[in-house]
Amino acid sequence: MLTLHAAELLVAGPGRAALPGGAVLVEGDRIARVGPYEELGAAFAHARVRRWPGVLTPGLLVRGADELLERTYYPDHPSETAELGADPISGAEALADLRLTESRRGNSARRATQKLLARGVVAVAGRLTVPAVRTAVVRSGLTLLPPLPYGAPPSLDPLAGVAAAEEAFHGVLEAGAPARFAVFAASDARDLLARGSTGCVATVVAGRLLHRRR
Template identity: 35%
Template sequence: MLTLHAAPLVCRTWDAEPIADGGVAVDGDRIAAVGPLADLLERFPGARVRRWPGTLGPALVHEGPLPDAPSPRERVHEVLKRGGGAVLAAHAADPELRAAAGRVGVAVLGRVRPVAVAETGRADLAAFAEDGRCVATVLGGRLVHRRA
């Protein structure tokens, strides 16, 4: 099912000019379109719409050690709660940690790479409230974290 993720501001990259009242159309694990929500609603009339407060943009690369937690799964979840969609291999050497990351779709990278919301790209998104808290993380088109 196609899903439109909508927010008051949508950023293709975190340093780009945001799209006001924007959206990202996600089909499966890929981004189908990015733009003003009104245009996306017209283009995809039967899509499910998820509305997020604040700003929606690409999921982040968590560059440091994964946060402390009792289990590898919980350490990965802490990354998701911060809008992370990827971690660095240097900080995820433990096989159990890598397995936990893989189960939820967190990428393990050899080095930091730029993140962007781009058509046909993998649907890895993060939504942040005005106070900077991550309210949702989407990886490969799946909602993997949502703050209540």
């Protein structure tokens, strides 16, 4: 099935000119075409159309996944937040006090992956050693990459600490590439950096809409 994702502005990747009224045509788990919505809409009139406000970009990449997913605990709402609070818990001593089982670590990672998808993240980089955490990442649809260097402390917001939004993009939007991208409530890449990734409107991974802001 063909799906046409159209936005007010399309940013296909670093160094590529932004395209007002751009669109991405998805077939299965791949990008079939990228171009102006009017052109693609006319050529593929039978495609399902999803129109999004804001800017459509490649999905984002988070570094330091081992810190974020294995050495940070995300309390479950509401069963744990009354006692532990809603903020993520990190630090060897604090985590030791929780006496975490592998199952709880996996459930925490699952909650974290949902937070990442809600920020337009499509890939994480890091060395995961806890099987339940690794399983949570794989099942979420996120791509798991080998560790990559990072300067600023790891954050659920991949735009934190970068000089330009393009530094956080994972891949480019072009024909034949995996269909993984995100849409943000922003006017352009510079505005996206200023607002941060919490303005994510939608996240598509392998052609599937895994997050949509309600």
